[in-house]
Amino acid sequence: FTIDARTGVISLSRKLPSSPWEYTFTIRGTDSNGAFSDAKVFMTIRDKNNNRPVFEKCEDSTVTENLSPGQVVTQIVATDVDRGLGGEVEYSLAYGDEFFEIDNTTGVLKTTVTFDREEKAEYKVVIKVEDGGHGRSSSERLLRYCKLEVIIGDVNDNYPYFPVWTYEGSVWNNAEIGTSVMRVHAFDSDAGVNANVEYHLEPDDKFEISERGVISTKVSLASFTGKMTLTVLPSNTEPMTAGADNSADRSTNIEIFVSDLPPPEFTKAIYTASVQENQVAGKWTKQKSHHSH
Numbered sequence: 001f002t003i004d005a006r007t008g009v010i011s012l013s014r015k016l017p018s019s020p021w022e023y024t025f026t027i028r029g030t031d032s033n034g035a036f037s038d039a040k041v042f043m044t045i046r047d048k049n050n051n052r053p054v055f056e057k058c059e060d061s062t063v064t065e066n067l068s069p070g071q072v073v074t075q076i077v078a079t080d081v082d083r084g085l086g087g088e089v090e091y092s093l094a095y096g097d098e099f100f101e102i103d104n105t106t107g108v109l110k111t112t113v114t115f116d117r118e119e120k121a122e123y124k125v126v127i128k129v130e131d132g133g134h135g136r137s138s139s140e141r142l143l144r145y146c147k148l149e150v151i152i153g154d155v156n157d158n159y160p161y162f163p164v165w166t167y168e169g170s171v172w173n174n175a176e177i178g179t180s181v182m183r184v185h186a187f188d189s190d191a192g193v194n195a196n197v198e199y200h201l202e203p204d205d206k207f208e209i210s211e212r213g214v215i216s217t218k219v220s221l222a223s224f225t226g227k228m229t230l231t232v233l234p235s236n237t238e239p240m241t242a243g244a245d246n247s248a249d250r251s252t253n254i255e256i257f258v259s260d261l262p263p264p265e266f267t268k269a270i271y272t273a274s275v276q277e278n279q280v281a282g283k284w285t286k287q288k289s290h291h292s293h
Contacts (some may be wrong), residue, residue: 001043003027016045035255049086049142053078053129058146061109064153065117066241069110073100073150076107078129085133094145096125104134117152118189124149156194157242160186160234162252180216181207181256186234192272194239201230207256221258230254 001023002013008029014140023043050116057077064071080087091107093100109125125148132141162184171184188195201209207230208218215230233251274285 001025010041010043015079035113047083047086049082049132049140051081051086051131052142052144053080053089053131054129055129055144058127058148060149060151062153063111063115064155065115066155066157067111068114069112071111073109073111074148076109076127076129076146077103078144079109080131082131085136088133089129089131090134092128092130094126094128096123096150099123100125100150102127110219112234115152117154117191118120118158120152121191122151123151138246154191154194155241156236156238157240158189158194159240159242159245159250160188160197161250162232162234164252166253166255168246168255168257169215170259170263171217171221172262173225173258173260174262175217175221177218177220178216180214182254184209184213184215184217184232184252184254186213186252188234188236193238194236197234199243200233200235201254202233203230215254215256225258225260228256228258237270265287 001010003010008027010027022045023041025043026040028036028038051269055076055078057075059074061074063073076091078089078091080089090218092104092105093101093102098128099111099113099115100114107127107129111125127146127148128141128143129146130138130141167182167184171179171181184199186197186199188197198211199209199213199214201207204218206217206219206221206224206228207215209215209232213232215232230253232254233247
């Protein structure tokens with residue numbers, strides 16, 4: 001620093017270094033007779049707000065479905081290298097405030113609703129952070145954005161179900177034991193292991209069902225012809241969080257016709273054919289033949 005000997009104005013003698021932020025020095029005033037007096041000066045360097053805040057933590061997070069509002073999702077962390085008010089950061093939501101809220105000082109992100117993963121499995125959130133201290137006008141502040149996804153974690157709250165009420169099939173009564181008749185498939189709206197399904201067949205004296213839903217003959221049917229009606233009930237392999245339901249609402253009927261006539265067979269195992277490009281739709285290409293015993 002320098003001082004004007006006549007006016008007492010203190011000014012910089014060169015560009016200030018990045019630190020320190022405070023200086024202390026002594027000024028002496030002397031009159032023409034040589035009398036003097038000293039004064040101590042404390043100089044504080046006021047920082048210019050010229051650095052944008054930087055996110056140190058802003059990452060995808062997970063919150064479990066069916067929980068009450070107010071669940072902590074994550075904490076956003078941003079810093080600013082400026083000093084004083086210029087280094088104070090304030091958080092807000094630029095997108096996603098229908099479902100979340102953020103503490104403007106701590107950056108803690110919380111839910112404001114109860115989520116259903118089967119309705120929507122993930123949500124986008126955009127966080128805005130501004131420096132300059134709380135209550136400052138936007139013209140005095142620098143800002144930055146970050147985007148994250150909130151994944152809704154699954155709980156096992158849905159029972160499996162069949163898309164149809166009745167399956168129909170047929171089998172020859174002289175078919176070998178273990179002959180597959182049909183395959184059924186139940187759906188579960190949950191995710192991961194919570195969507196695993198196991199099947200139970202009733203009655204199961206003549207047919208059995210595999211873990212993949214394949215129904216096959218269990219015993220010889222040589223002495224039987226006619227229609228058999230079975231019931232398949234799908235269940236979860238993992239413990240349920242939902243209440244008890246009416247199992248009849250998620251079961252399906254299986255109607256199998258046991259015939260004394262053998263099924264038709266193709267005359268060849270593989271058929272090959274060719275077709276010209278631009279051929280009119282529906283034009284005959286090749287006739288396949290099969291025969292019955």
